[in-house]
Amino acid sequence: MIALTLDEIARAAGGVLVTRGVASPDLVIDGAVHTDSRDVRAGDVFVAKPGEFTDGHLFAPTALEQGAALLIVERELDLEVPQIVVDDAVVALGEFAREVVARVRAGGRLRIVGVTGSNGKTTTKNLLRAVLERVGPTIAPRASFNNEVGAPLTMLELTHETEFLVAEMGASGVGEIARLVRLARPDVGIVLKVGLAHAGEFGGIEQTVRAKTEMVTDLLETDVAVLNADDPRVVPMQAETAARVVWFGLGHDADVRAVDIRAHARGTDFVLELRSGERREVHFQVLGEHHVMNALATTAAALELGVGLADIVSALESVTLAERWRMQLLGGRDDITVINDAYNASPDSMSAALKTLAQIKRPGSRTIAVLGEMSELGELSGEEHDRIGLLIVRLGISQLVVVGEGARRLHITAINEGSWDGESAYVESADEAFDLVKDSIGAGDTILVKSSNSAGLRHLGDRLGEWFA
Template sequence: MIAMTLAEIAAATRGTLLLDGTGATPETVVDGLSTTDSREVVPGTIFFAKPGEFTDGHLFAPQAAEAGAGLVVVDHELDLPVPQLLVEDTVVALGDLATEVIARVRALGRLKIVGVTGSNGKTTTKNLLREILEQVGPTIAPRASFNNEVGAPVTMLQVTEETQFLVAEMGASGIGEIARLVRMARPDIGIVLKVGLAHAGEFGGIEKTLAAKTEMVTDLLDTDVAVLNLDDPRVATMADKTVARVLWFGTDERAEVRATDIASTARGTSFTLHLPDGSARTVQFRVLGEHHVWNALAAAAAAFTLDVDGDLIVSALQTVQRAERWRMEVMGGNGVTVINDAYNASPDSMAAAIKTLAQIAEPGTRTIAVLGEMSELGEFSGEEHDRIGLLAVRLGIDQLVIVGPAARRMHISAINEGSWNGESLYFDTQDEAYEHLAGALRPGDTVLVKSSNSAGLRFLGDRLGELFS
C-alpha cells in the first residue's frame, strides 16, 4: 500500500482516530498491507476488524495488536494499546480506503486497471492476464478468488506508486455489488466472460444475473474498452449498454480476437489465435479443457488493448500449466489420470468439464466422472442436476460416481436415461466413494472429480491423485 498518514486514512474512511496512550499522532505514517485476517498481520499492517457470519474480527484485534498492527479499524472502541480508527462499518471503510488509494496512484498516470467478471472463468482469466502482464511491468492481481466486497479492495490496497497493472476480479451474489467494485477501481478495460446460472439462486434468476454482470460495462467511459464474449448472446447485449469501445472475443468470425482450429487432448488445448492487427499465431495451451480457450482469448484481448506484443501474449499463455489449484488440475499417475476440478461448479462449468473428459480419453480407455452438488442454484437446482446426469449418459461417460444427497438427482436421471446396469453409482459420503474407487480404478482410466466448493470433493480428488501418484 502507498504511504498515508493516519489523518489521511481517517479522512478517506470518514472515521475517528483513537490515539490516546499509543504514542501515535495523526501525522504517523502507515504503509503496511491491509487484511481482515489477524493471522496475516505483520508490523505496520492495517487490520480491519470485520464482522463475519460465524465470528467477529474484533475478537481477534488483540492478536493483530500483538503482531504489530499499525492501525486497527473497528466499529466500536477496544481496550488495546494500538491506534484505532472508529468507523460505522469496517467493510465500507475498507472499500473507501481502496477507492482513495486507487485514485491517488491513478493520478500519477502510470496505473492501468482491468476488471474481470462473468459467471465462470474469472479466476482463470485473471491468472492468465497476470502471467502476461507480469512480463511487461509490476502487476497486482488477487490470490485465489478474492473477488467480493472484501477480497477485491484488499487486493486493490496492494497497489503502490510502482504498480503498472491491476487485474481486479469482480464477483457478486446480488445486484449492485459489481457496480460498487467498479466505482472503487474505475477499470480502463472491463471484461465480461459469460452469463450463466452460477449463483442464480442468490441473484433470483438469469435476468438478474445478466443485470448484475452488465454493471461491469455501464460505468465505463468512452475512452475505455469493454472486452465482450461474442459467443454468449447475453454478454453480446451489453454492447448496447456501454459508451466504451467494444472489443469482441470468441470463435464467431466477427470477433476481433478469435480462436480457430481448436483441438483438445489430455495434454492441453491447441488453437490459432487471431488478433485485431490481422496476425495469427498457434497457441499450445497446456490448461486442460476447450472451455478455457475463451478465458485465454479474453486475457489476450485485454493484453492487446494494453499494447502487449502478440508474441509475448502467446509465450505467456503457453507457460501456464493449470488454471488454478483444484481447477482442471491433472494429478495421479501409474496409468490413472485424475482431473481435480472441484473448486467450484455451475451447470455451465460442470457440462464443460464432462465434455472435456469425453474429448480427451484415448480410444479403448475408461472415463469416470465423480460428481457432487452444484450449489447456489435455488429453484433451478433440481432440473440442472437432472440435466447433468442426462448429459453424462449421452456423452458416453463409462462410469458415473455421484457423491452426496444433494447430488443424488444426477444419479437418478442417469438411471432413467438407461444407466441401470451399474454405469451410475451413488454414495452418501466421500469416504464410501473413495473406498469404491480405490479398488475399481485401473491403468488407462481418466477420472474427473467435479463439484461446488461447498461439497468438498476437491479433497476426494486429492486423495485419489495421491493414491495413484
C-alpha cells in the same frame, strides 16, 4: 500499500482516529491490510470485520501480538494501539481502497482491468497476471478475492510503481459489481459469460444479466469493453456502454478468435487469429477446451493495453494451471489421471469439464466422473442436475459416482435414462467415494472430481491424486 498517515487513512475510511496515546496522527503506515489476524505482520493494518459466524474484533488482540500498527474497528477496543472507529468496517475498507486507487492513478502509470462473468473469472485473472507482469509491475487477486472484501484488499496492495491492476469482480446480487467498479473504474472491462452460476442468489437469469452488465455501464468513451461475441446474453451489453467494444469468441465476427482447436490430455492447441489477419499457433497447457475463451479474453484485453502479440502468446503458453482445484491434473501411477476441478461448479462449468473428460479418454481405458452438488441454483437446481445426468450418459462416461444428497438427482436421472446397468453409484460421503473409486480403477483410467465448493470434494480430488501418484 502506499504510505499514508494515520490521519489520512482515517479520513479515507470515513472514521474517527483514536491514537490511545501511543502515536501521533502523522504517523506513517505502509504495511499490508488484512481481515485475517493470522496474516498480520509487523506494521500491518488489521480490519476487524464482523463475520457470519464470528466477530473480527475478537481477534484484534492476536493481530496486535503479531505486530499490527493500526486497527480499523466498529467499536473502540481496550488495546494500546491506534484505532480508527467506523460505522461499518466493510464500507470503510472499500472507501480506504478507493482513496489508494485514486492516489496511485493520479501518478499516471496505473491501468485497471476488471473481469467478471459467471465462469472463468479466476482463470482469466491468472492469465492476465501472467501476461501483464511481463511488461510491468502487476497486482492481481490471490485465490478468489473478488467480493466486497477481497477486491478492496487487492486494491490496497497497490504501490506507486504498479502499472497494472487486475480486479476480479464477482457478485451474488445486483449492485455489487457496480459498487466495486466505483472503487476502481476499469480502463478495460471484461465480461466473459452469463450463465446459471449463483442464479438462485441473484433471483433468476435476468437479474444475473443485469448484474454482469454493471461491469461496462460506467465505462467512458476512452475505455474498452471486452465482450464475448458468442454469448447471446453478453452481446446486448454493447448498447449499455459508452466504451469502445472489442469482441472475442470463436465466430467470424470476433476481433480476437480461435480456430483449429485441438483438445488433448495436456491442454488445448489452437490458432489465435486477429481481425487484422495476424495468426499465431498457441500450445495452451491449461486443461479444458472451454479455457480457450478465457485465453481469448486475456489476449483482447492485453492487446488494448499495448502488450505485443508475441509476449501474449509466450505468456499464455507458460501457464500450466488455471488455479488449484480447477482442472488440476494429478495422479500418474499406471497412467491413471485425476482431474481435480472441485473448487466450484455451475451447469456450464460442469458440462465443460465432462466434455473434456470424454475428449481426452485414452483408447481402451475408462472415464470416471465423481460429482457433487451444483449449489446456488435456486429453483433451477432440479432441472439442471437432471440435464447433467443426461449429458453424462450421452457422453458415454464409463462410471458415475454421485456424492451427497444434494446431487442425488444426478444419479437418479442417469439411471432413468435407461441405458446403464450399474454404471452409476450413489454414496453419502467423500470417504465412501474414495473407497469405491480406488478399488475399481484400472491402468490408463481418467477420473474427474467436480462439485461446488460447498460440497467439499476438492479434498477428495487431492486424496485420489495422492493415492494414484
